[in-house]
Amino acid sequence: MKQPGYLDVQRPVSPSRLKIACSNCNLRELCLPVGLSEGEMQQLDEISHLKRGYARGDYLYRSGDKFQSLYAIHSGSFKTQVLHEDGREQVTGFQMVGEIIGLDAISTEHHTCDAVALEDSEVCELPFDKLEALSREIPSLQRHLHKIMSREIVRDQGIMLLLGSMRAEERLAAFLLNLSQRFAARGLSPTQFQLRMSRREIGSYLGLKLETISRAFSHFQEDGLISVKVRSVEILDLPRLHSFVGK
Missing domain, CATH: 2.60.120.10 (Jelly Rolls)
Structure with a gap:
Protein backbone atom coordinates (compact mmCIF):
# COMPACT_ATOMS: atom_id res chain seq x y z
CA MET A 1 0.00 0.00 0.00
CA LEU A 162 -29.78 8.84 2.93
CA LEU A 163 -28.17 8.05 6.26
CA GLY A 164 -31.03 9.24 8.40
CA SER A 165 -34.16 7.77 6.88
CA MET A 166 -33.40 4.92 4.47
CA ARG A 167 -33.02 1.19 4.97
CA ALA A 168 -29.89 -0.56 3.69
CA GLU A 169 -31.35 -1.62 0.33
CA GLU A 170 -32.84 1.83 -0.21
CA ARG A 171 -29.43 3.39 0.39
CA LEU A 172 -27.76 1.08 -2.12
CA ALA A 173 -30.51 1.71 -4.70
CA ALA A 174 -30.10 5.49 -4.29
CA PHE A 175 -26.33 5.12 -4.65
CA LEU A 176 -26.56 3.07 -7.86
CA LEU A 177 -29.17 5.43 -9.33
CA ASN A 178 -26.93 8.42 -8.56
CA LEU A 179 -24.04 6.75 -10.39
CA SER A 180 -26.36 5.90 -13.28
CA GLN A 181 -27.43 9.53 -13.65
CA ARG A 182 -23.86 10.82 -13.46
CA PHE A 183 -22.63 8.35 -16.11
CA ALA A 184 -25.57 9.29 -18.36
CA ALA A 185 -24.64 12.99 -18.04
CA ARG A 186 -21.23 12.07 -19.50
CA GLY A 187 -22.70 10.30 -22.49
CA LEU A 188 -21.93 6.88 -21.03
CA SER A 189 -24.24 3.95 -20.42
CA PRO A 190 -26.59 4.57 -17.47
CA THR A 191 -27.08 0.83 -16.96
CA GLN A 192 -23.62 -0.70 -17.44
CA PHE A 193 -20.59 0.65 -15.58
CA GLN A 194 -17.56 -0.24 -13.49
CA LEU A 195 -17.45 0.44 -9.77
CA ARG A 196 -14.06 2.01 -9.07
CA MET A 197 -14.63 1.81 -5.33
CA SER A 198 -14.69 -1.32 -3.14
CA ARG A 199 -17.77 -2.57 -1.32
CA ARG A 200 -16.11 -1.59 1.93
CA GLU A 201 -15.77 1.98 0.64
CA ILE A 202 -19.39 1.99 -0.52
CA GLY A 203 -20.44 0.76 2.91
CA SER A 204 -18.41 3.48 4.61
CA TYR A 205 -20.04 6.14 2.42
CA LEU A 206 -23.56 4.79 3.03
CA GLY A 207 -23.06 4.18 6.75
CA LEU A 208 -23.36 0.39 6.39
CA LYS A 209 -21.19 -2.53 7.43
CA LEU A 210 -19.41 -4.53 4.74
CA GLU A 211 -21.61 -7.59 5.41
CA THR A 212 -24.76 -5.48 5.06
CA ILE A 213 -23.73 -3.89 1.77
CA SER A 214 -22.69 -7.31 0.40
CA ARG A 215 -26.09 -8.77 1.39
CA ALA A 216 -27.90 -5.88 -0.31
CA PHE A 217 -25.94 -6.46 -3.54
CA SER A 218 -26.78 -10.18 -3.37
CA HIS A 219 -30.49 -9.48 -2.82
CA PHE A 220 -30.61 -7.12 -5.79
CA GLN A 221 -28.90 -9.72 -7.97
CA GLU A 222 -31.19 -12.55 -6.80
CA ASP A 223 -34.25 -10.37 -7.50
CA GLY A 224 -33.09 -9.64 -11.05
CA LEU A 225 -32.52 -5.94 -10.46
CA ILE A 226 -28.81 -5.97 -11.24
CA SER A 227 -26.07 -8.25 -12.49
CA VAL A 228 -22.69 -7.99 -10.77
CA LYS A 229 -19.40 -9.50 -11.93
CA VAL A 230 -16.59 -8.45 -9.62
CA ARG A 231 -16.92 -4.62 -9.98
CA SER A 232 -18.85 -4.60 -13.25
CA VAL A 233 -22.49 -3.68 -12.67
CA GLU A 234 -25.43 -3.92 -15.07
CA ILE A 235 -28.77 -2.50 -14.00
CA LEU A 236 -31.38 -4.90 -15.40
CA ASP A 237 -34.55 -3.22 -14.13
CA LEU A 238 -34.16 0.55 -13.77
CA PRO A 239 -37.85 1.26 -12.95
CA ARG A 240 -37.88 -1.25 -10.08
CA LEU A 241 -34.65 0.18 -8.74
CA HIS A 242 -36.28 3.63 -8.78
CA SER A 243 -39.22 2.20 -6.82
CA PHE A 244 -36.91 1.51 -3.87
CA VAL A 245 -36.39 5.24 -3.35
CA GLY A 246 -39.86 6.36 -4.36
CA LYS A 247 -38.91 7.79 -7.76
Whole structure:
Protein backbone atom coordinates (compact mmCIF):
# COMPACT_ATOMS: atom_id res chain seq x y z
CA MET A 1 0.00 0.00 0.00
CA LYS A 2 1.26 3.45 -0.90
CA GLN A 3 1.94 5.72 2.04
CA PRO A 4 3.81 8.76 0.65
CA GLY A 5 2.14 12.13 0.26
CA TYR A 6 0.87 13.42 -3.04
CA LEU A 7 3.85 15.69 -3.65
CA ASP A 8 6.24 12.83 -4.22
CA VAL A 9 4.06 10.32 -6.04
CA GLN A 10 2.90 12.24 -9.09
CA ARG A 11 3.70 10.57 -12.39
CA PRO A 12 4.73 12.54 -15.48
CA VAL A 13 2.15 13.35 -18.13
CA SER A 14 3.10 13.09 -21.80
CA PRO A 15 3.70 16.40 -23.65
CA SER A 16 0.67 15.76 -25.86
CA ARG A 17 -1.54 15.57 -22.76
CA LEU A 18 -0.12 18.80 -21.42
CA LYS A 19 -1.35 20.62 -24.52
CA ILE A 20 -4.99 20.00 -23.58
CA ALA A 21 -6.68 23.30 -22.70
CA CYS A 22 -10.12 24.18 -21.38
CA SER A 23 -11.11 25.58 -24.76
CA ASN A 24 -10.74 22.25 -26.58
CA CYS A 25 -11.37 19.80 -23.74
CA ASN A 26 -14.36 17.51 -24.33
CA LEU A 27 -15.30 17.85 -20.65
CA ARG A 28 -15.71 21.62 -20.66
CA GLU A 29 -19.52 21.47 -20.57
CA LEU A 30 -19.38 19.33 -17.42
CA CYS A 31 -16.97 21.35 -15.30
CA LEU A 32 -17.03 24.80 -16.91
CA PRO A 33 -19.78 27.25 -17.92
CA VAL A 34 -20.96 27.20 -21.53
CA GLY A 35 -21.20 30.37 -23.55
CA LEU A 36 -17.82 31.90 -22.74
CA SER A 37 -16.35 33.93 -25.56
CA GLU A 38 -13.12 32.86 -27.24
CA GLY A 39 -11.23 35.55 -25.33
CA GLU A 40 -12.74 34.49 -22.00
CA MET A 41 -11.85 30.84 -22.67
CA GLN A 42 -8.30 31.90 -23.43
CA GLN A 43 -8.14 33.70 -20.08
CA LEU A 44 -9.30 30.53 -18.36
CA ASP A 45 -6.76 28.46 -20.31
CA GLU A 46 -3.98 30.70 -19.03
CA ILE A 47 -4.67 29.99 -15.35
CA SER A 48 -5.37 26.24 -15.60
CA HIS A 49 -2.97 23.43 -16.31
CA LEU A 50 -3.00 19.65 -16.38
CA LYS A 51 -1.18 18.23 -13.39
CA ARG A 52 0.80 15.03 -13.37
CA GLY A 53 -1.04 11.75 -13.05
CA TYR A 54 -2.02 9.93 -9.89
CA ALA A 55 -2.03 6.17 -9.46
CA ARG A 56 -4.65 4.34 -7.39
CA GLY A 57 -4.07 5.13 -3.71
CA ASP A 58 -2.15 8.37 -4.34
CA TYR A 59 -3.23 11.49 -2.45
CA LEU A 60 -4.25 14.61 -4.36
CA TYR A 61 -4.32 16.44 -1.04
CA ARG A 62 -4.53 15.55 2.64
CA SER A 63 -6.63 16.88 5.49
CA GLY A 64 -4.88 19.92 6.95
CA ASP A 65 -3.08 20.87 3.74
CA LYS A 66 -3.18 24.57 2.91
CA PHE A 67 -5.82 25.39 0.30
CA GLN A 68 -4.43 26.73 -2.95
CA SER A 69 -6.42 25.28 -5.83
CA LEU A 70 -9.57 23.60 -7.04
CA TYR A 71 -9.17 20.51 -9.19
CA ALA A 72 -11.23 19.42 -12.19
CA ILE A 73 -10.99 15.67 -12.76
CA HIS A 74 -9.82 15.15 -16.34
CA SER A 75 -9.67 11.36 -16.22
CA GLY A 76 -10.17 8.69 -13.57
CA SER A 77 -11.92 9.11 -10.23
CA PHE A 78 -11.30 10.00 -6.58
CA LYS A 79 -12.79 9.48 -3.15
CA THR A 80 -12.80 11.96 -0.29
CA GLN A 81 -12.49 10.72 3.27
CA VAL A 82 -12.00 11.87 6.84
CA LEU A 83 -10.09 10.06 9.55
CA HIS A 84 -11.81 9.47 12.89
CA GLU A 85 -9.92 9.70 16.16
CA ASP A 86 -9.97 5.92 16.51
CA GLY A 87 -8.25 5.55 13.12
CA ARG A 88 -11.32 4.60 11.08
CA GLU A 89 -11.67 6.13 7.62
CA GLN A 90 -15.09 7.59 6.73
CA VAL A 91 -15.70 8.03 3.00
CA THR A 92 -17.52 11.32 2.36
CA GLY A 93 -17.84 11.21 -1.42
CA PHE A 94 -16.88 9.73 -4.77
CA GLN A 95 -15.90 12.12 -7.57
CA MET A 96 -15.64 11.31 -11.27
CA VAL A 97 -14.59 12.84 -14.58
CA GLY A 98 -15.76 16.42 -15.08
CA GLU A 99 -16.35 17.13 -11.40
CA ILE A 100 -14.47 19.71 -9.34
CA ILE A 101 -13.01 18.86 -5.95
CA GLY A 102 -11.32 20.92 -3.25
CA LEU A 103 -14.33 23.08 -2.38
CA ASP A 104 -14.19 21.87 1.24
CA ALA A 105 -11.28 24.20 1.95
CA ILE A 106 -12.59 27.54 0.70
CA SER A 107 -13.96 28.72 4.06
CA THR A 108 -11.07 27.65 6.30
CA GLU A 109 -8.25 27.84 3.72
CA HIS A 110 -7.23 24.32 4.74
CA HIS A 111 -8.53 21.02 3.42
CA THR A 112 -10.83 19.20 5.83
CA CYS A 113 -10.55 15.78 4.17
CA ASP A 114 -8.22 13.58 2.11
CA ALA A 115 -8.69 13.17 -1.65
CA VAL A 116 -7.42 9.78 -2.85
CA ALA A 117 -7.29 8.42 -6.40
CA LEU A 118 -9.47 5.33 -6.98
CA GLU A 119 -7.65 4.54 -10.25
CA ASP A 120 -5.06 6.11 -12.55
CA SER A 121 -6.28 9.70 -12.78
CA GLU A 122 -5.41 13.17 -14.04
CA VAL A 123 -6.67 16.51 -12.81
CA CYS A 124 -6.58 20.08 -14.09
CA GLU A 125 -5.45 22.48 -11.38
CA LEU A 126 -7.26 25.81 -11.05
CA PRO A 127 -5.38 28.13 -8.65
CA PHE A 128 -8.19 29.61 -6.58
CA ASP A 129 -6.84 33.14 -6.20
CA LYS A 130 -6.53 33.47 -9.99
CA LEU A 131 -9.90 31.77 -10.56
CA GLU A 132 -11.58 34.08 -8.07
CA ALA A 133 -10.05 37.18 -9.68
CA LEU A 134 -11.07 36.00 -13.14
CA SER A 135 -14.62 35.25 -12.00
CA ARG A 136 -15.02 38.91 -11.02
CA GLU A 137 -14.30 39.84 -14.63
CA ILE A 138 -16.50 37.09 -16.13
CA PRO A 139 -19.98 37.03 -14.51
CA SER A 140 -20.95 33.68 -16.10
CA LEU A 141 -17.87 32.05 -14.55
CA GLN A 142 -18.76 33.48 -11.14
CA ARG A 143 -22.34 32.17 -11.45
CA HIS A 144 -20.99 28.76 -12.40
CA LEU A 145 -18.76 28.65 -9.32
CA HIS A 146 -21.78 29.52 -7.17
CA LYS A 147 -23.75 26.71 -8.82
CA ILE A 148 -20.97 24.22 -8.08
CA MET A 149 -20.93 25.27 -4.42
CA SER A 150 -24.73 25.04 -4.24
CA ARG A 151 -24.62 21.58 -5.79
CA GLU A 152 -22.22 20.44 -3.08
CA ILE A 153 -24.60 21.71 -0.38
CA VAL A 154 -27.50 19.83 -2.00
CA ARG A 155 -25.37 16.69 -2.25
CA ASP A 156 -24.48 16.91 1.45
CA GLN A 157 -28.16 17.26 2.32
CA GLY A 158 -28.90 14.21 0.19
CA ILE A 159 -26.32 12.18 2.08
CA MET A 160 -27.86 13.22 5.41
CA LEU A 161 -31.28 12.10 4.15
CA LEU A 162 -29.78 8.84 2.93
CA LEU A 163 -28.17 8.05 6.26
CA GLY A 164 -31.03 9.24 8.40
CA SER A 165 -34.16 7.77 6.88
CA MET A 166 -33.40 4.92 4.47
CA ARG A 167 -33.02 1.19 4.97
CA ALA A 168 -29.89 -0.56 3.69
CA GLU A 169 -31.35 -1.62 0.33
CA GLU A 170 -32.84 1.83 -0.21
CA ARG A 171 -29.43 3.39 0.39
CA LEU A 172 -27.76 1.08 -2.12
CA ALA A 173 -30.51 1.71 -4.70
CA ALA A 174 -30.10 5.49 -4.29
CA PHE A 175 -26.33 5.12 -4.65
CA LEU A 176 -26.56 3.07 -7.86
CA LEU A 177 -29.17 5.43 -9.33
CA ASN A 178 -26.93 8.42 -8.56
CA LEU A 179 -24.04 6.75 -10.39
CA SER A 180 -26.36 5.90 -13.28
CA GLN A 181 -27.43 9.53 -13.65
CA ARG A 182 -23.86 10.82 -13.46
CA PHE A 183 -22.63 8.35 -16.11
CA ALA A 184 -25.57 9.29 -18.36
CA ALA A 185 -24.64 12.99 -18.04
CA ARG A 186 -21.23 12.07 -19.50
CA GLY A 187 -22.70 10.30 -22.49
CA LEU A 188 -21.93 6.88 -21.03
CA SER A 189 -24.24 3.95 -20.42
CA PRO A 190 -26.59 4.57 -17.47
CA THR A 191 -27.08 0.83 -16.96
CA GLN A 192 -23.62 -0.70 -17.44
CA PHE A 193 -20.59 0.65 -15.58
CA GLN A 194 -17.56 -0.24 -13.49
CA LEU A 195 -17.45 0.44 -9.77
CA ARG A 196 -14.06 2.01 -9.07
CA MET A 197 -14.63 1.81 -5.33
CA SER A 198 -14.69 -1.32 -3.14
CA ARG A 199 -17.77 -2.57 -1.32
CA ARG A 200 -16.11 -1.59 1.93
CA GLU A 201 -15.77 1.98 0.64
CA ILE A 202 -19.39 1.99 -0.52
CA GLY A 203 -20.44 0.76 2.91
CA SER A 204 -18.41 3.48 4.61
CA TYR A 205 -20.04 6.14 2.42
CA LEU A 206 -23.56 4.79 3.03
CA GLY A 207 -23.06 4.18 6.75
CA LEU A 208 -23.36 0.39 6.39
CA LYS A 209 -21.19 -2.53 7.43
CA LEU A 210 -19.41 -4.53 4.74
CA GLU A 211 -21.61 -7.59 5.41
CA THR A 212 -24.76 -5.48 5.06
CA ILE A 213 -23.73 -3.89 1.77
CA SER A 214 -22.69 -7.31 0.40
CA ARG A 215 -26.09 -8.77 1.39
CA ALA A 216 -27.90 -5.88 -0.31
CA PHE A 217 -25.94 -6.46 -3.54
CA SER A 218 -26.78 -10.18 -3.37
CA HIS A 219 -30.49 -9.48 -2.82
CA PHE A 220 -30.61 -7.12 -5.79
CA GLN A 221 -28.90 -9.72 -7.97
CA GLU A 222 -31.19 -12.55 -6.80
CA ASP A 223 -34.25 -10.37 -7.50
CA GLY A 224 -33.09 -9.64 -11.05
CA LEU A 225 -32.52 -5.94 -10.46
CA ILE A 226 -28.81 -5.97 -11.24
CA SER A 227 -26.07 -8.25 -12.49
CA VAL A 228 -22.69 -7.99 -10.77
CA LYS A 229 -19.40 -9.50 -11.93
CA VAL A 230 -16.59 -8.45 -9.62
CA ARG A 231 -16.92 -4.62 -9.98
CA SER A 232 -18.85 -4.60 -13.25
CA VAL A 233 -22.49 -3.68 -12.67
CA GLU A 234 -25.43 -3.92 -15.07
CA ILE A 235 -28.77 -2.50 -14.00
CA LEU A 236 -31.38 -4.90 -15.40
CA ASP A 237 -34.55 -3.22 -14.13
CA LEU A 238 -34.16 0.55 -13.77
CA PRO A 239 -37.85 1.26 -12.95
CA ARG A 240 -37.88 -1.25 -10.08
CA LEU A 241 -34.65 0.18 -8.74
CA HIS A 242 -36.28 3.63 -8.78
CA SER A 243 -39.22 2.20 -6.82
CA PHE A 244 -36.91 1.51 -3.87
CA VAL A 245 -36.39 5.24 -3.35
CA GLY A 246 -39.86 6.36 -4.36
CA LYS A 247 -38.91 7.79 -7.76
